Amino acid sequence: MPPKLSARWGEAESALKAVQVAFDVEEAVLRAIRRAAFDNELSTSDQIRLVLDLPIAHRPKRPRLTVSLSEADYVALGERYGLPPEQRLAIKEKATAELIRFAGVGPAENG
Numbered sequence: 001m002p003p004k005l006s007a008r009w010g011e012a013e014s015a016l017k018a019v020q021v022a023f024d025v026e027e028a029v030l031r032a033i034r035r036a037a038f039d040n041e042l043s044t045s046d047q048i049r050l051v052l053d054l055p056i057a058h059r060p061k062r063p064r065l066t067v068s069l070s071e072a073d074y075v076a077l078g079e080r081y082g083l084p085p086e087q088r089l090a091i092k093e094k095a096t097a098e099l100i101r102f103a104g105v106g107p108a109e110n111g
Contacts, residue, residue: 065099
């Protein structure tokens with residue numbers, strides 16, 4: 001008989017049993033799901049769960065954007081912002097300001 005897991009680990013165990021599923025669909029379906037997710041302020045995954053009438057965890061989510069940056073990307077961004085590539089936090093701050101300017105919200109920053 002396996003040892004009884006604490007409630008915290010029990011939740012982790014059920015998450016480990018979840019399997020990510022990829023749906024191969026045509027572009028029109030992909031765009032429709034992404035657009036609905038955007039309009040409903042949901043992740044694509046949550047929008048799929050909504051369409052399939054599955055429960056959605058309504059945890060507060062930090063609004064953020066993510067992108068993977070390589071060493072070469074940091075070099076390019078460092079050159080763009082006049083910073084050494086090792087100053088990743090400063091580069092991130094400059095990139096964040098640029099994204100905010102792109103969106104047309106918040107105060108504009110010089111540089």
